[in-house]
Structures are given as structure tokens and as C-alpha cells.
Amino acid sequence: MIIKHELWKIAKMPIIWFLLLFFIGLNVLISLTNTDFKEDMAVLKDLVRNYGHDINVEMMTDLGDDYEEKVAWVNHIAKHDGKTYEHPSELLDTYISEKPFNEDEMQKLWQYRSIETYYRVSQDIDEFYQKLDLKDSASAIIGMYGMKDAAADTVRDQFQKLDRRLEELIENGEHKHLFFHNKVYEMHELLFEKIGRALIFELMLLFVLITAAVTNYEFENKTAAVSYTAKRGRKLALAKLAAASIAGFFVILVLIGVTFTTYFLTYDYSGLWNVPISTYFNAEMPLPYITWWNLSFLEYLGFFVLFVIIIQYLFMGITFFLSIFMKNTYLVFFCFLIIAGAGVLLPEIAPHGSNFIFYLQYTPYVMVMNPHEWLMGNGPFTIYKTYEAVTIVVWTLVTGSLCALSIRRFKRMQLH
Amino acid sequence: MLVMNQVSKKFGNFTALKDVTLEFDNGIYGLLAPNGAGKTTMIKMLVTLLFPTNGEILYDGTDITTLDEEYRNVLGYLPQEFGYYKNYTPEKYLMYLAALKGMEKNTAKQKITELLKLVGLENVTNKKLKKFSGGMIQRVGIAQAMLNDPKILILDEPTSGLDPKERARFRKLLNVLAQDRIIILSTHIVSDVESIANQIIMIKDKKVLYKDSITNICEILEGKIYETEVEIANAESFRAKYFSIGERQERDQMTFRFITEEKAIDPAWRNVRPSLEDVFLYIYQDDATLAGSTV
Amino acid sequence: MRIILYEIGKLFNWKVIGLLFLLSFLFYQLFLSFHFEYFPNGRPAGDHFKITKQMIAKYGPEMNKKEYENFKKTYEKEVNKADKYVASQEEFANAGITTYEGFKKFDRPSNPELDNLKAEIIFKKEIDIFWELQARESIMERYEHFEERTLTNRYIDNEEWKKEYLNSESRHSILPDYVIANFSNLISMVGILIVLSVIIVVSRIHIIEYQNNAITLQYTTMEGRNLFKKKLVAAMVTATMITTVYLGIFFQLYAQNETSEFFASSLFSFEFNGHYWLDITFFQYIIASVVGVYLLSFVTAAISTYLSRVVWSYISLIGSQIPIAVVLILLIKEYLITRMFGMQYPVYLTIGTYIGLLLIGGAVLSFRWKKERIIDIV
Structure with missing residues (x-):
């Protein structure tokens, strides 16, 4: 009952609604940045429908036969110059500025070029993984960050573990599935890094504002003397936390819901939901994404949402703690941001030779910086298999105790 | 002379004051009415915070809106609840208001020392306002209203928060000041005005009901x-x-x-x-x- | 004047100053320090940097064809030195490699052991001459091909500009693109820091009066509603102060990047991959960026002043400033400061956006001032 009243206070803050709308608009804009490639990506959908996403011998033979036909067509329309073209791209490169073909032909050529990419890249996957040596990756990272001693050992150690996982991954064939060719389209980056990070920061701002505003409400409206002397008294703080949690969940639902709906309506993932996220086609950097577990795209997306929700509630707990002691939204807001900045900065103070450089990464503030590498061995500093789990568990305990402590302290606090 | 000429004030559809006509000469006026009768609306119009919907307010024959600065230069106002900065000392706070009142720095300094002594705060000039009690704050407010030696002094509930001794002192002070200026005291505490006001103005149903001496009203x-x-x-x-x-x-x-x-x-x-x-x-x-x- | 000082004084209390200090520290550590510490970033960028500076000392900000012949001669001399070094290396001599040319062309498959040795010479021993030659070669490559590269550049869809560029005197100016990129990155982060600081400080200007219930008192003094204007002046002075102090400190720090030799070089340099619309010098570009930062600071101050007057609570204030901060940051990173006058965007877009922002700032304030004069203070 009392929670309903507290919820009402939140719902009556126009600024929350205004911000929610603004963020939705922003995310829609970010979602639409890759629409240039939409037609190109449609080719993949056809391929998956015809051959499935699993790249195996049978599928490659079928696709190869089909491809031969397409190459024949290419040579057919190019017959005037007397050369033989092995691939559509060769013809396109030759006539890049002249464009002697009609519109239909051009369109078909571009389409075939996309098919060519998928076909030829698929052919090269095995060779790529044979050559892939994680020791090189480890050395490169050690060199790049100037690591020494214990830190360098840790990196080598972790990459060894990742190497075992890589073997398993290859055995499972997780790497051989058709997916958006992300070296070009960078869809993983768009969804999990650009949109993902934007979502996390937007939700963070909303969570901090909602929590701080409702917790400090009585002090800022000069009603504290009345509210906290009523029968329920200081327990009101608990109701406020509950109300903030409910409002927060609503905000998450709306913002993530609208953003992902826009995204998946814009980019067609049908047929791709069950593709392992570690497939070679998902790779954007020289080192392909390697998850510690065999996860499909859909599962990965599920974990992403789950982590985002948990982390937001961690932020809520921290904000609640600050609010109880500061009683001023303006102050709490900036204080939170400063702490967040300090959290990101913290690992920098560790000497490059010590393992503290890794330990200090175990904060939600660092974790939210690279959501596209969650559950993966790709972030050099967050390479631990259990990084996400440990961070979440430890910080849930920390913020849980902070909240409990602040509620208890609040009961005995002198209110001026 | 301050004149309200057929002044009405509406907020949207709500009429707060209707056809008020009043004249103020030097002396103390007690504005008496229960809360919500339009007292604050009237005062806020006299101090230019609100503008009449109809009618005019004249000072020495000129509309106070036209007079603008000139009018506010001779105005002293103590709002019912007035703002102050917690981290300021009374001296700094009054210096700030003196600046807003367009006073010379040196004149202001002198005047502030004088006034703080008058309201009995000369010993706490360097203490921060957040440490002040309600009564002390109110005395700072009174000092602030008199900073520019106003010809028109308008005080909204000036004695709230003052203890009986302070009230007595305040009344005495007003008597001295009333010689050569208009003082308008708004209050719903009858005893505040009973002994000092020359004239009582009573407002009822958005209109002026009486404007007369206490004897006549009684x-x-x-x-x-x-x-x-x-x-x-x-x-x-x-x-x-x-x-x-x-x-x-x-x-x-x-x-x-x-x-x-x-x-x-x-x-x-x-x-x-x-x-x-x-x-x-x-x-x-x-x-x-x-x-x-x-x- | 006194009133303005008082108003400025109210904006800076120790909490706000502390906040600015922390914010600046975080910003420096997260976004700025890298561009000071790692400039120019590694080799051969460092060698390139050194050589271009030598060139300017010798040829002035531009290198004409005649001077280029001289540059090539210097290159030959350096190659001779390198030849001697290679010849002096027993292992290479034994394999029949006695010249720099041979050393350069030599690749791994033919002799892995020797390739390791080559890598050791270059990466471990860091023999300067090989790095320097690499840098010189890249300069020569660019100098010789920038004209045809420009003509065939499909991303520049403006023949007039191409003509102007290729006929300009400045096309031979010596200005490495990473110098501009480095400055542009730094100044845009500083610009963002300034915008955020102005928001934090100036946003309180009116709301403190509302929160402290001081408006009735202020508006009945002689100054009266004119205080709105004085506060606006105070906001602008504060924004100027913040901007000047931050920029002052920034340029002190920037001095350590030692780029002053390039100040007279034009953005129409043959060294560039990305191009700029205007034939202005690096120094003029710096001035333009500084002007841009000041304008943004004023716009921010104007909008903050307006919001501070129309919003009643701190949470609404923060909430309404978030979209403004986000939009300004995105614009700064996109084309208002970063890539200012770059060819990725039409030049009128940059200028138009600045004018638009100034108009918005001016419009909301004049709108509010008109209202402020007649509004009932209830």
C-alpha cells in the first residue's frame, strides 16, 4: 500500500518520462546506423534458408555447386572482354568506374559478391583456426600493455586455459556457422557494444535519478519531519527502496523492450538465433570471439539482458546507500558519477607487474565498459572464465550489506 | 502618498481581490484578515511581485510599474518567508542585499553595523546564518527591510518567530520609524497591530471592508x-x-x-x-x- | 558590478569546486593523459615527427619541388649510411645482402634465421636509421602521389575543391596528420570537460534562489527583475572564467607535445589522408577550435541559465541537462570540434550548427526575459 504511494511519487516526476523518451529516441537512432548493409545482409538469410547455418562438407558442396552457376553467369555477362573471371568480385573490381552493366545486372553482381564472401570465407575457416596461436595473442597483449612479472604470467596462464577452450570449440564446430560477416558489418559491436553500452549508461542514469529522488523525496519536499515520525516511521526507507526497484524494472522493460524491438525489426535475425556466438563469422577483430561456454546468439543475448538487470540493481543499491547519508539528489548524482569514474580508473593505479591489475577489474564499473566481451576470453584484463560471475556475486554481497547497513543506520539517524 | 485605485487581481478564473481602493499616508497601517483572504495578494501587488489585472497603484501620482526602479528604491519589504543563504554571515548577506538595493558599499557597511545593533545582533555578525534561531533570522529580515531607509515599509507577518521581549522592542522601533514613512503591517495576530497601528484595514470577500482607526472600528x-x-x-x-x-x-x-x-x-x-x-x-x-x- | 561578483561568488562554493576538481582529474586520467604521454605514438611516428620538424627548419612550412629534390638527396645520403651498416653485418654479407635495398626487400621464407636478425636490428636494437628511412619513404610516397590520390579519391565529391586544393600554394605544406588528430582529440575532450563543468556550475544560478526562497526579496529591491540580466552576465563571466582557466591549463600541458614548429603549416598538406575544407594554418585551426570551445561554453551557459530558472527541483535540473549534455557531446565528437571543417561534413553544417546553437541559446533567454519582466511571483 505504502509502496504504491512511493511509486506514485516516482511516476509523477515528468523528468523520468522525458528522459525515457529521449533515450528511446537515441537508441533508435543508434540502431539504425547499419541500415546501409540491410540488403547485403538479406543475402545471408537466403543462404541460411537454403543450406542451413551449419558449415559442413555437404553444405559446402551444395553451396559450391550453386556458386559455380553464379560464376558462370558472371562470365556470361562479361563475355565481351574475352577474359575469364573466377569470382563476381573480380568483375566488379575491373569495372568499378565504368559500369557497363545495366541496373539488374549490377544488383545481381553485388548480390553474388556477398555470396562469394560467405562461400570463400567459409572455405578458409579451417585454415584460419589451424594457424590461430593464442600464444601470439598473449605476447601481443603483454607487449601492448607493458606487463611484467606476475601480470604477464597471468595473461599467459589465462590464454593457455582459453586455448583448451578453443580446442573444445573447434571440436564442437562452434566456429563453423554462417552468421553476419561481422568483419564488415560489425553487428556484434553495434548490438552489444554501441547499443549495449548506451543502454547500460542510460539505465544507470535513470536508476540513479529514480533511487536518489525517491529516497530523498521527504527531505527535499520538507516533509521528512512528518513522514518519519508517523507510525511506520523510518521503515519508510525500505518501502522507498522497493518502489524504486519496481519503477526500475519498468524502466528496464520499456527501454530494453523498445530498443531491441526496433533493432530486431530492422535487422532480420530469423534463422540465426541458434548460431553459436563464437562462430568465425561473428569475429570483428583479428582474434575471433571465444566464449567460455558454448552459447548460441539467443543465449548470449539472454545473459546480456540478465547481467544488465543485475548490474542496474547493484547501481541502485549503491545510490540508495549514498542517498541515505547525503539526503540530496544533486550531490548523490554527482557523487555516484565520480565513484563510477574512479571505478573505471582504479586499475590504472596498479603496477603493471602485479596481479592487482586484474583484481581491480572486478567491479561493475569496469564490467559495464565492455559488454560485448562478456563471458568471453577476449578482454585482456577480464579474461577470467568466472569474471562476470565473481563480480556479480561479490558486488551483490557488498551492495546488499551496504543497503542493510544504511537502513539500520537510518533508524537511529538524527534528522535535523 | 501610495494609492490603490480600483485594483483587481485574478489568477485565471479565480478572483483574489476585487476593486480595492485605498490610500496610504505616513503612518502605520495594520492589514488584518484571516489567512487566504487576499492579504498576501494585496501585499505582493504593492511590492511589484504581482501585477494588477485591473486598476492601478500610484506612488506620488505615478504608476509604480512605470516608476520601476525608482519605486523599489524607496521600498522595504519583509516577506512572510524569506530566503537566505545558509553559509552567509548576516553581514555578508546584508551586503549582498545592499548591492541589490543599489547602495554604495561604504554607506551600506555603516548602515549594516547600525542596523545589526538596532536589532540586537551586533555580537553575531560573523556567525553563519545556518546557526541562527528562527527569531534571529527574523531580526535579520527586519534589518534587511530597513537597509535602504525606505519610504514605504511593508512587513508580512513580521513578528512570527519573535519572543515577547523582541516583539515589544520591534513595536517601539516601528513607532519611531513611522514618523516619516508608510508602514504596512500584515498580520492575522490582532495583538500585533492593536497597540501601534494608526489605521486598520480589514479585507473580506476579496474587498476592503474597513479602513479606519481602531477606536472607530471597535x-x-x-x-x-x-x-x-x-x-x-x-x-x-x-x-x-x-x-x-x-x-x-x-x-x-x-x-x-x-x-x-x-x-x-x-x-x-x-x-x-x-x-x-x-x-x-x-x-x-x-x-x-x-x-x-x-x- | 558588485552584484555580478556576488552572483559569481554564490556559484562557487567548496563543494562545487571539489566536484570540478574531481571531474577534471578523472577526465585527465581517462581521456587526456594518453594523448600527452604517447605522442607521437611509437616508431616510426616519432621519427617521422622529428624529420618533418627538421624539414620545416630547413625548408619552411612548405616544401616546393626544388626543396623536394634536396630532400631526396638527403634520403640518398641516409641510404648510403644504411648500406654501410648492412654491409658491416657479417650474417647479411654472407647471404649476399650488402645494401639497404636488399635488406628491406629480404623476407622471411627465404631465410628465417636472418629474418630474426633483421627483426632484432629493427625492433630490439632500434637502430635509428632504419626507422628514419621508413619515415622518409612514407613522406616521399605521399609527396609524389598526393595529386593523383586526390583526383581519384571517390569520397571527395567536389571537383571545385579538388581544383582549389591542387592549385593552392599550401598543398606542399608539411603537417603530419597525426599532429592534427592528436590536437583535435585533445581539444574536443577538453571542450566536453568545459561543457560539463559549465553545466555543473552555472545550472545552480537561479535554482538556488528558488530553493532558498529568495526571489521575493530580490525582486522587490531596487535591482528588481533586472537581476535576471545581471545573473546572465554572471553566468557568462563564469563560463568565460571556466573556459579560460581550463584552456590555459590545457595549453600548458599541450606545450609538452612540442608541435609549435607546425603552426605555420596549412591544413592543405600533402601529408593528409582526410582532407579539410579550408586552407588555414595549424595555428589558425587552433584558434578556430578555441573560438568553437568558447562558443559552446556560452551556449551551454545560456541554456543552463534558462533551465535553472524554469525548473523547480534539482532532479528535474539534472534530468533536463542530460539530453543537452548528450547532444552537445555527440556534436562535439562528430563535427563541432573533432574534425572541425573536415570534409566528412559540409562546411556549412559546422557553421550552421554553431549559429543554430547560439540562436537557440539567445532565443530561450530573450523569451524568458520578456516573460520575467511581467510574470507574477506567486
Whole structure:
């Protein structure tokens, strides 16, 4: 009952609604940045429908036969110059500025070029993984960050573990599935890094504002003397936390819901939901994404949402703690941001030779910086298999105790 | 001379004041009305915070909106609740307001020392305002209103928060100041104005009801105020019959102060001289805001 | 004047100053320090940097064809030195490699052992001459081909500009693109820091009066509603102060990047991959960026002043400033400061956006001032 009243206070803050709308608009804009490639990506959908996403011998033979036909067509329309073209791209490169073909032909050529990419890249996957040596990756990272001693050992150690996982991954064939060719389209980056990070920061701002505003409400409206002397008294703080949690969940639902709906309506993932996220086609950097577990795209997306929700509630707990002691939204807001900045900065103070450089990464503030590498061995500093789990568990305990402590302290606090 | 000429104020569809015509000369005016009667609206118009919807307010014959700065230069105002910066000392705070009032720095400094002494704060000039009690803050407010030696001094509930000693001192101060300026005191505490105001202005139903001296106003009830003792058992029926404006219990009897149009029916009734308080209660008897109030 | 000082004084209390200090520290550590510490970033960028500076000392900000012949001669001399070094290396001599040319062309499959040795010479021993030659070669490559590269550049869809560029004197100016990129990155982060600081400080200007219930008192003094204007002046002075202090400190720090030799070089340099619309010098570009930062600071101050007057609570204030901060940051990173006058965007877009922002700032304030004069203070 009392929670309903507290919820009402939140719902009556126009600024929350205004911000929610603004963020939705922003995310829609970010979602639409890759629409240039939409037609190109449609080719993949056809391929998956015809051959499935699993790249195996049978599928490659079928696709190869089909491809031969397409190459024949290419040579057919190019017959005037007397050369033989092995691939559509060769013809396109030759006539890049002249464009002697009609519109239909051009369109078909571009389409075939996309098919060519998928076909030829698929052919090269095995060779790529044979050559892939994680020791090189480890050395490169050690060199790049100037690591020494214990830190360098840790990196080598972790990459060894990742190497075992890589073997398993290859055995499972997780790497051989058709997916958006992300070296070009960078869809993983768009969804999990650009949109993902934007979502996390937007939700963070909303969570901090909602929590701080409702917790400090009585002090800022000069009603504290009345509210906290009523029968329920200081327990009101608990109701406020509950109300903030409910409002927060609503905000998450709306913002993530609208953003992902826009995204998946814009980019067609049908047929791709069950593709392992570690497939070679998902790779954007020289080192392909390697998850510690065999996860499909859909599962990965599920974990992403789950982590985002948990982390937001961690932020809520921290904000609640600050609010109880500061009683001023303006102050709490900036204080939170400063702490967040300090959290990101913290690992920098560790000497490059010590393992503290890794330990200090175990904060939600660092974790939210690279959501596209969650559950993966790709972030050099967050390479631990259990990084996400440990961070979440430890910080849930920390913020849980902070909240409990602040509620208890609040009961005995002198209110001026 | 300050003149309100057929002034009306509307907020949207709501009329707060209607056709108010008043003249103010040097002297102290007590603006008396219950809360919500339009008192604050009137004052806010006099201090240029609100603008009349109809009519005009003239100072020495010119509209105060036209006078603008010139008018505010001779104005001193103490709002009901006034703002101050917690981390300022009274001295710094008054220096700031002096700057807003367009005073020279040196003149201001001198005046501030003088005023702080006058309101009895000379020993705490360097303490931060957040450490001040309500009464001390109110005295700072009074000092601030007098900073520019205003020709028109408008005080909204000036004695709230002051203890009896401070009130007495404040009244004395006003008497001295009233020699050569207009002082308008708004209050719903009758005793505040009773002893010092030359004229009382009463507002009812968005209009000015009376503007007269206390003696003249009290005459309205001359011969209509009585006091008598009633058995407690009969108190209820007595109340129902007469308009009681004051009761107090003495042993097993109740002493009633009440108003009646009838000539003394009962020999036990003692005719008493009406006070301003009596008039106030009589006039606003049907006013919802007064319901349930006792003396 | 006194009133303005008082108003400025109210904006800076120790909490706000502390906040600015922390914010600046975080910003420096997270976004700025890298561009000071790692400039120019590694080799051969460092060698390139050194050589271009030598060139400017010798040829002035531009290198004409005649001077280029001289540059090539210097290159030959350096190659001779390198030849001697290679010849002096027994292992290479044994394999029949006695010249720099041979050393350069030599690749791994033919002799892995020797390739390791080559890598050791270059990466471990860091023999300067090989790095320097690499840098010189890249300069020569660009100098010789920038004209045809420009003509065939499909991303520049403006023949007029191409003509102007290729006919300009400045096309031979010596200005490495990473110098501009480095400055542009730094100044845009500083610009963002300034915008955020102005928001934090100036946003309180009116709301403190509302929160402290001081407006009735202020508006009945002689100054009266004119205080709105004085506060606006105070906001602008504060924004100027913040901007000047931050920029002052920034340029002190920037001095350590030692790029002053390039100040007279034009953005029409043959060294560039990305191009700029205007034939202005690096120094003029710096001035333009500084002007841009000041304008943004004023716009921010104007909008903050307006919001501070129309919003009643701190949470609404923060909430309404978030979209403004986000939009300004995105614009700064996109084309208002970063890539200012770059060819990725039409030049009128940059100028138009600045004018638009100034108009918005001016419009909301004049709108509010008109209202402020007649509004009932209830």
C-alpha cells in the first residue's frame, strides 16, 4: 500500500518520462546506423534458408555447386572482354568506374559478391583456426600493455586455459556457422557494444535519478519531519527502496523492450538465433570471439539482458546507500558519477607487474565498459572464465550489506 | 502618498481581490484578515511581485510599474518567508542585499553595523546564518527591510518567530520609524497591530471592508459585547444560543465572552468594551478558515 | 558590478569546486593523459615527427619541388649510411645482402634465421636509421602521389575543391596528420570537460534562489527583475572564467607535445589522408577550435541559465541537462570540434550548427526575459 504511494511519487516526476523518451529516441537512432548493409545482409538469410547455418562438407558442396552457376553467369555477362573471371568480385573490381552493366545486372553482381564472401570465407575457416596461436595473442597483449612479472604470467596462464577452450570449440564446430560477416558489418559491436553500452549508461542514469529522488523525496519536499515520525516511521526507507526497484524494472522493460524491438525489426535475425556466438563469422577483430561456454546468439543475448538487470540493481543499491547519508539528489548524482569514474580508473593505479591489475577489474564499473566481451576470453584484463560471475556475486554481497547497513543506520539517524 | 485605485487581481478564473481602493499616508497601517483572504495578494501587488489585472497603484501620482526602479528604491519589504543563504554571515548577506538595493558599499557597511545593533545582533555578525534561531533570522529580515531607509515599509507577518521581549522592542522601533514613512503591517495576530497601528484595514470577500482607526472600528460592536458566568452543564446550550468569542473555565463555571444584538437580558451579563480581536472574530465568524478557533 | 561578483561568488562554493576538481582529474586520467604521454605514438611516428620538424627548419612550412629534390638527396645520403651498416653485418654479407635495398626487400621464407636478425636490428636494437628511412619513404610516397590520390579519391565529391586544393600554394605544406588528430582529440575532450563543468556550475544560478526562497526579496529591491540580466552576465563571466582557466591549463600541458614548429603549416598538406575544407594554418585551426570551445561554453551557459530558472527541483535540473549534455557531446565528437571543417561534413553544417546553437541559446533567454519582466511571483 505504502509502496504504491512511493511509486506514485516516482511516476509523477515528468523528468523520468522525458528522459525515457529521449533515450528511446537515441537508441533508435543508434540502431539504425547499419541500415546501409540491410540488403547485403538479406543475402545471408537466403543462404541460411537454403543450406542451413551449419558449415559442413555437404553444405559446402551444395553451396559450391550453386556458386559455380553464379560464376558462370558472371562470365556470361562479361563475355565481351574475352577474359575469364573466377569470382563476381573480380568483375566488379575491373569495372568499378565504368559500369557497363545495366541496373539488374549490377544488383545481381553485388548480390553474388556477398555470396562469394560467405562461400570463400567459409572455405578458409579451417585454415584460419589451424594457424590461430593464442600464444601470439598473449605476447601481443603483454607487449601492448607493458606487463611484467606476475601480470604477464597471468595473461599467459589465462590464454593457455582459453586455448583448451578453443580446442573444445573447434571440436564442437562452434566456429563453423554462417552468421553476419561481422568483419564488415560489425553487428556484434553495434548490438552489444554501441547499443549495449548506451543502454547500460542510460539505465544507470535513470536508476540513479529514480533511487536518489525517491529516497530523498521527504527531505527535499520538507516533509521528512512528518513522514518519519508517523507510525511506520523510518521503515519508510525500505518501502522507498522497493518502489524504486519496481519503477526500475519498468524502466528496464520499456527501454530494453523498445530498443531491441526496433533493432530486431530492422535487422532480420530469423534463422540465426541458434548460431553459436563464437562462430568465425561473428569475429570483428583479428582474434575471433571465444566464449567460455558454448552459447548460441539467443543465449548470449539472454545473459546480456540478465547481467544488465543485475548490474542496474547493484547501481541502485549503491545510490540508495549514498542517498541515505547525503539526503540530496544533486550531490548523490554527482557523487555516484565520480565513484563510477574512479571505478573505471582504479586499475590504472596498479603496477603493471602485479596481479592487482586484474583484481581491480572486478567491479561493475569496469564490467559495464565492455559488454560485448562478456563471458568471453577476449578482454585482456577480464579474461577470467568466472569474471562476470565473481563480480556479480561479490558486488551483490557488498551492495546488499551496504543497503542493510544504511537502513539500520537510518533508524537511529538524527534528522535535523 | 501610495494609492490603490480600483485594483483587481485574478489568477485565471479565480478572483483574489476585487476593486480595492485605498490610500496610504505616513503612518502605520495594520492589514488584518484571516489567512487566504487576499492579504498576501494585496501585499505582493504593492511590492511589484504581482501585477494588477485591473486598476492601478500610484506612488506620488505615478504608476509604480512605470516608476520601476525608482519605486523599489524607496521600498522595504519583509516577506512572510524569506530566503537566505545558509553559509552567509548576516553581514555578508546584508551586503549582498545592499548591492541589490543599489547602495554604495561604504554607506551600506555603516548602515549594516547600525542596523545589526538596532536589532540586537551586533555580537553575531560573523556567525553563519545556518546557526541562527528562527527569531534571529527574523531580526535579520527586519534589518534587511530597513537597509535602504525606505519610504514605504511593508512587513508580512513580521513578528512570527519573535519572543515577547523582541516583539515589544520591534513595536517601539516601528513607532519611531513611522514618523516619516508608510508602514504596512500584515498580520492575522490582532495583538500585533492593536497597540501601534494608526489605521486598520480589514479585507473580506476579496474587498476592503474597513479602513479606519481602531477606536472607530471597535465602535461597531459598542454595547454588544458581554461577559457572564455559566454552569458547565449549561455551556452547550449557551453556545448554541449566543456567538461566543471567548471561553475560559473557572472551577465549575465557564466564563463566556460573547456578542449579542439583544440588550442585556440577564443582569449577570457585564457589558465590556469591545476589542479589535472581538471585531475580528465577529466579522469573520462565517469564514470557514476560522471554524473551530478559540481564543 | 558588485552584484555580478556576488552572483559569481554564490556559484562557487567548496563543494562545487571539489566536484570540478574531481571531474577534471578523472577526465585527465581517462581521456587526456594518453594523448600527452604517447605522442607521437611509437616508431616510426616519432621519427617521422622529428624529420618533418627538421624539414620545416630547413625548408619552411612548405616544401616546393626544388626543396623536394634536396630532400631526396638527403634520403640518398641516409641510404648510403644504411648500406654501410648492412654491409658491416657479417650474417647479411654472407647471404649476399650488402645494401639497404636488399635488406628491406629480404623476407622471411627465404631465410628465417636472418629474418630474426633483421627483426632484432629493427625492433630490439632500434637502430635509428632504419626507422628514419621508413619515415622518409612514407613522406616521399605521399609527396609524389598526393595529386593523383586526390583526383581519384571517390569520397571527395567536389571537383571545385579538388581544383582549389591542387592549385593552392599550401598543398606542399608539411603537417603530419597525426599532429592534427592528436590536437583535435585533445581539444574536443577538453571542450566536453568545459561543457560539463559549465553545466555543473552555472545550472545552480537561479535554482538556488528558488530553493532558498529568495526571489521575493530580490525582486522587490531596487535591482528588481533586472537581476535576471545581471545573473546572465554572471553566468557568462563564469563560463568565460571556466573556459579560460581550463584552456590555459590545457595549453600548458599541450606545450609538452612540442608541435609549435607546425603552426605555420596549412591544413592543405600533402601529408593528409582526410582532407579539410579550408586552407588555414595549424595555428589558425587552433584558434578556430578555441573560438568553437568558447562558443559552446556560452551556449551551454545560456541554456543552463534558462533551465535553472524554469525548473523547480534539482532532479528535474539534472534530468533536463542530460539530453543537452548528450547532444552537445555527440556534436562535439562528430563535427563541432573533432574534425572541425573536415570534409566528412559540409562546411556549412559546422557553421550552421554553431549559429543554430547560439540562436537557440539567445532565443530561450530573450523569451524568458520578456516573460520575467511581467510574470507574477506567486
